[in-house]
Amino acid sequence: MLSIALAGKPNAGKSTFYKAATMADVDVGNYPFTTIDANRGVSHVRTDCPCLDREERCGDDNCRDGKRYVPVELIDVAGLVPGAHEGRGLGNQFLDELSTADVILNVVDASGGTDAEGEPVEVGEHDPVEDVHFVEEEMDLWLASIVERNWESIERQSRSPDFKLDESLVDMLAGVGASELDVARTLRDLEYPEDPIAWTDEHREALATEIRQRTKPLVVVANKADIAPEGNIEALQEAADVVVPATADGELALRNAAQAGVIDYDPGDPDFDIVGDVSDQQREGLNRIRGVMDDWGGTGVQGALDTAVYDLLDHLTAYPVQNETHWTDGQENVLPDAFLLRQGATPKDLAYAVHSDIGDGYIHAVDARENRRISDETELEEGAVIKIVSDAN
Numbered sequence: 001m002l003s004i005a006l007a008g009k010p011n012a013g014k015s016t017f018y019k020a021a022t023m024a025d026v027d028v029g030n031y032p033f034t035t036i037d038a039n040r041g042v043s044h045v046r047t048d049c050p051c052l053d054r055e056e057r058c059g060d061d062n063c064r065d066g067k068r069y070v071p072v073e074l075i076d077v078a079g080l081v082p083g084a085h086e087g088r089g090l091g092n093q094f095l096d097e098l099s100t101a102d103v104i105l106n107v108v109d110a111s112g113g114t115d116a117e118g119e120p121v122e123v124g125e126h127d128p129v130e131d132v133h134f135v136e137e138e139m140d141l142w143l144a145s146i147v148e149r150n151w152e153s154i155e156r157q158s159r160s161p162d163f164k165l166d167e168s169l170v171d172m173l174a175g176v177g178a179s180e181l182d183v184a185r186t187l188r189d190l191e192y193p194e195d196p197i198a199w200t201d202e203h204r205e206a207l208a209t210e211i212r213q214r215t216k217p218l219v220v221v222a223n224k225a226d227i228a229p230e231g232n233i234e235a236l237q238e239a240a241d242v243v244v245p246a247t248a249d250g251e252l253a254l255r256n257a258a259q260a261g262v263i264d265y266d267p268g269d270p271d272f273d274i275v276g277d278v279s280d281q282q283r284e285g286l287n288r289i290r291g292v293m294d295d296w297g298g299t300g301v302q303g304a305l306d307t308a309v310y311d312l313l314d315h316l317t318a319y320p321v322q323n324e325t326h327w328t329d330g331q332e333n334v335l336p337d338a339f340l341l342r343q344g345a346t347p348k349d350l351a352y353a354v355h356s357d358i359g360d361g362y363i364h365a366v367d368a369r370e371n372r373r374i375s376d377e378t379e380l381e382e383g384a385v386i387k388i389v390s391d392a393n
Ligand SMILES: Nc1nc2c(ncn2[C@@H]2O[C@H](COP(=O)(O)OP(=O)(O)OP(=O)(O)O)[C@@H](O)[C@H]2O)c(=O)[nH]1
Pocket: 009, 010, 011, 012, 013, 014, 015, 016, 017, 027, 028, 029, 030, 031, 032, 033, 034, 035, 036, 077, 078, 079, 080, 118, 223, 224, 225, 226, 227, 246, 247, 248, 249, 250
C-alpha cells in the first residue's frame, strides 16, 4: 500500500488531520508534543470510479455513488522542531518513522497562532512561511547522518575488486525507500570522486539531499485556513511548489456530522447539505467551515491526499477484474479491487501488484471496458479495468 506521512512542527494539526482522514480515535491538544508514538492507519484517496461510465453504480463498499476511495497508509508522527536531526525536541528517532513513507504532507499552521516550537501565541504572531522549509532541511540532515554513519562500510567495500558504488548505495538506501533508479539518477546528476575515500561531507550531504528529494516529495498543507489572517495562505503558496489550503478541524467536524446523519457529505466534496436537526450554534459552525470550502474548493484534507498521490507521485488507479465479458456486458457490476500504480505502468505491473504469482504467470491482458486484448507494452490509464490472463489464475 502507498504510504503517506504527516510531518511538521508540533501543534500544527497533524493528528487532527489524521483523525479526520482515518476516523481513528487519537489525541489532539493545543500544546506541543501531544503525539509521542506514531499513529498508523488506513485512509483513502478519491477518484472517479469506472462505474460512472455505466448505467448502474458499482456495488463496492469503497464506491459511493461513483466516488471511489482507494486505500493508502497514513502515518502521524511526533512534531518536528528545527534541530531535530541532532536530537532537539523529541529527537531524531521518530524521523526514522518517515523512512517508509512514499510522500510527506508537511502540515503548517497557516494561522500563525503557534511559534516555531509549537507553543500557542496570538493568531498572526508567527510567520508560517518560516515553517515551510525546515522540514525538508531536517529530513535532508537526517538522511545525511544515515549516509555518514554507513560511509565507513562503503569505504571498506570499495577495497574489494568487484565493488560497485551504485550497488552499495542501493543496499544502504533501500531502507529509506530509494530504488535502483533513484540511485542511478542521483549519481548521474551529482559530481563526485570515483573513490569513496575521497568523498567529503559536502558530497555526502548533496547525495542525501538528492535522494530525499526523489524519495520523499512534499506537499505543504496550509492548515487552520479557517482562522488564517488575510494573505497568509497566499504567502505560503509563493514559498512552496505544492500547497493545499486546509481545515483539518473542519473536515473532522464534517465527518462526524455526516456519520451522525446531520449532513450529506462525502470526503472531498466541495460542499455539503444540512439534512438533520441542528442547533443555531452547530449551524454557525458548519457555515464557518463552508466559508473555507467556498474559498478553496473543499476542506483540503482529501485534496491534500489526492494531490500527494495523483499529482506528486504521479499515480493512476487500475482495477483488475475476474471476467472481462461480465464487466463489459454489465452482468458484473462491482469492482472490488483498486490498485495505485505509477504512470507508465503496464498490464504486467498490475499483475505483479495483484500477486507475484499472477505476475510470474502473466500471459496477456484484456481491456474490459472495450473487451479487447491489449499489448503488453500498453501504458495503463487512470480508471483502467483489466482482466489479467495468467497461468496462475
Ligand atoms: N482553528 C483550527 N484549529 C485546528 C485545526 N486543526 C487542528 N487545530 C487545533 O490545533 C491544535 C493542535 O492539533 P493537533 O492535531 O494535536 O496537532 P499536532 O500537529 O498533532 O501536534 P503534536 O502532536 O503536538 O505535534 C488543537 O487544538 C486542534 O484542535 C484547524 O483546521 N483549524
